Amino acid sequence: MKTLIINIKELLQVRENNIDKVSGKDMAILPKIENAYLLIEDNLIADYGLMDNCPKIDIDKTIDAQGKVVLPSWCDSHTHIVYAGNRVQEFVDRINGLSYEEIANRGGGILNSAKRVNETSEEIIYNESKARLEEIIKQGTGAVEIKSGYGLTVDDEIKMLRVIKKLSENYPIMIKSTFLGAHAFPTEYKENHSAYIDLIINEMLPKIAEENLADYIDAFLETGYFSVEETERIMIAGKKYGLTPKIHVNQFTAIDGIKACVKHEALSVDHLEIVTDEDIETLKDSITMPVALPSCSYFISIPYTPARKMMEAGLPLALATDYNPGTTPSGNMNFVVATACIKMKMTPEEAINAATINGAYAMGISQTHGSITRGKRANLIITKPIVSFYQLPYEFGSNLIENVIVEGKMI
Ligand SMILES: N=CN[C@@H](CCC(=O)O)C(=O)O
Numbered sequence: 001m002k003t004l005i006i007n008i009k010e011l012l013q014v015r016e017n018n019i020d021k022v023s024g025k026d027m028a029i030l031p032k033i034e035n036a037y038l039l040i041e042d043n044l045i046a047d048y049g050l051m052d053n054c055p056k057i058d059i060d061k062t063i064d065a066q067g068k069v070v071l072p073s074w075c076d077s078h079t080h081i082v083y084a085g086n087r088v089q090e091f092v093d094r095i096n097g098l099s100y101e102e103i104a105n106r107g108g109g110i111l112n113s114a115k116r117v118n119e120t121s122e123e124i125i126y127n128e129s130k131a132r133l134e135e136i137i138k139q140g141t142g143a144v145e146i147k148s149g150y151g152l153t154v155d156d157e158i159k160m161l162r163v164i165k166k167l168s169e170n171y172p173i174m175i176k177s178t179f180l181g182a183h184a185f186p187t188e189y190k191e192n193h194s195a196y197i198d199l200i201i202n203e204m205l206p207k208i209a210e211e212n213l214a215d216y217i218d219a220f221l222e223t224g225y226f227s228v229e230e231t232e233r234i235m236i237a238g239k240k241y242g243l244t245p246k247i248h249v250n251q252f253t254a255i256d257g258i259k260a261c262v263k264h265e266a267l268s269v270d271h272l273e274i275v276t277d278e279d280i281e282t283l284k285d286s287i288t289m290p291v292a293l294p295s296c297s298y299f300i301s302i303p304y305t306p307a308r309k310m311m312e313a314g315l316p317l318a319l320a321t322d323y324n325p326g327t328t329p330s331g332n333m334n335f336v337v338a339t340a341c342i343k344m345k346m347t348p349e350e351a352i353n354a355a356t357i358n359g360a361y362a363m364g365i366s367q368t369h370g371s372i373t374r375g376k377r378a379n380l381i382i383t384k385p386i387v388s389f390y391q392l393p394y395e396f397g398s399n400l401i402e403n404v405i406v407e408g409k410m411i
């Protein structure tokens, strides 16, 4: 099957030779071709170039993109879209003055969602989660990482991971699965942390590995959650089963967690609302991708990741949604990109690099996703007619996406 997109006003993120990520000053460069064509063969990008060189060959379908921008789909490297119910009441409680911490201390927060997962069947959780997945696909997400972490028992963590697996079997987009048993301590382990970590290591991990249910391992490294030492135990154990760490860290406090994550070669460190100069030094020359989650900062009114400072220090940065019922009930990557521009002062070029190729890196798929490169997956966003790609973050509340293509097929 051959599909040809013609008359593309701007074809963005064109990388003749594949790169795995962009860092520092290079983040400001978003290579593009104006008045371009793009040829898709089956599920892959076969060719692209100037319209003047558009191939005259037999094709099955032509799409005229006059006035429109085409770019690689968003790569959302951090979500928790498998959950049950919602936490609308906590949202209202926060408006009325309670903090995230106060709500968690009353048994709300992550433990609230864990209770809901426990009471809800796998089938219902699947149905609720697939609706979220379908929504983000329409919003331009072409690859997504999904975490467990609202189970917190052997059976319920496995239940969540099975739902993730089923989603990846039933939907065409790339889904990477992350085991987040270390998301919070269940009430019965509040005074006995090491027993819960033993449960993760000795019971959850072997079962997850046996059923091949996860690609990555995560922990919430934060004051009041998992300490540096506890997270190190989790990272070491996960690696024994081939699960690379991707860690929640520096959301509310900086407690030297990033150093431990870099030491254990985490693929990404995510949140980073609070970042010290030492953290930045630690991340330099590491393989670990810093990931910012601006919709979370927006929703629970916490600081934004200091993106400019990090990029000026030469670091790469990825952007993701953090779609979850507590701190970010939105999986809209367009809003993430706009908020990064508006609140974190990232340029549109930097934000799009962060949401495509760097997002792909943060879930280990930058060889196949995240740029317009021959041989990569044909996962594309086609916008409505717009003046330039700058209009995407500028009209932050509008849906400027006309079509999405996943694995070569229009959705
Ligand atoms: N911070 C830890 N985990 C999630 C939120 C968890 C929740 O409140 O349900 C996050 O990334 O923001």
Ligand SMILES: [Zn+2]
Binding pocket: 078, 079, 080, 248, 322, 324
């Ligand atoms: Zn998260």
